[in-house]
Amino acid sequence: MNRLDGKVAIITGGASGIGKGMAMAFVKEGAKVVIVDLNEEVGLQSIQELQIYQPESIFIQANLADHNKLQGIIQQAIDTFGKLDILVNNAHASRMKSFDQITQEDFDLSFNTGFYPTFYLMQAALPYLKETKGKIINFSSGAGLNGDVGQATYAAAKEAIRAITRVAANEFGPFGINVNLISPIANSPGVQKWAEEEPEYYRTMLSKIPLGRLGELESDIGRVAVFLASEDSDYITGQTIMVDGGAIKLR
Known part of the structure; x- marks a missing residue:
């Protein structure tokens, strides 16, 4: 416990799902967490839960697709905590469509909410992470690694995030900054909805997980994020950490 005592963390998409699971794991380890989310109602509810463990944690309502506002997120965290x-770049929105049905609007949604915010927030956070020899955690996906059917726009953005994460690991390493990826399979609200809409596809996916279950948001995904955010991972950078029950084995 208290592996993140005194640390300040930003988590995008932190009001629900994997983001909230990580936020809960972080505050229980002593971090002051800034959750950033589009949904103000859910964000305000979640921050109350986080403040039970860390009263100084705050919520910022923001549309990450408005890239002009991203610098302000970093600045508000600095103004509040110094x-x-x-930095955890978790938020991402996309639409599941077959290849022949995808439009430019679909690509714009995926890149504007996933790839570009990840890039611009990393860029804006860099001067401050240099000062603290900080950590960046980005998110990739088995959809990109496997080429999952119906996930072209999501997979493309996630693989683009993987690419810039590896570049950043090389460029930021001399400053003592670690940059890694988590590729999860988790029991999130989004996956639960998908399971209802595509039950056969869901059962097929579950059958390919050797551990036979979906990851828990806080205890599985959150704890790995704590590890990557703590000094325990100081000699790990540029890596994709598969938190997926063994579904994909990288070589």
């Missing part, structure tokens, strides 16, 4: 130790 430093930044951890």
Whole structure:
């Protein structure tokens, strides 16, 4: 416990799902967390839960697709806490469509909410992470690694995030900044909805997980994020950490 004591973390998409699971794991380890989310109602509810463990944690309502506002997220964290130790780029929206039905609007949604915010927030956070020798955690996906059917726009953005994460690991390493990826399979609200809409596809996916279950948001995904945010991972950078029950084995 308290592996993140005194650390300041920003988590995008932190009001629900994997983001909230990580936020809960972080505050229980002593971090002051800034959750950033589009949904104000859910964000305000979630921050109340986080403040039970860390009263100084705050919520910022923001549309990450408005790229002009991204610098302000970093600045608000700095103005509030005076430093930044951890940046977690988790938020991402996309539509599941067959290849022949995808439009430019579909690509814009995926890249404007996933890839570009990840890039611009990393860029804006860099001067402050240099000061703290901080950590960046980005998110990739088995959809990109496997080429999942119906996931072209999501997979493309996730693989683009993987690419810039590896570049950043090389460029930021001399400053003592670690940059890694988590590729999860988790029991999130989005996956639960997908399971209802595509039950056969869901059962097929579950059958390919050797551990036979979906990851828990806080205890599985959140704890790995804590590890990557803590000094325990100081000698790990540029890596894709598969938190997926063994579904994909990278070589």
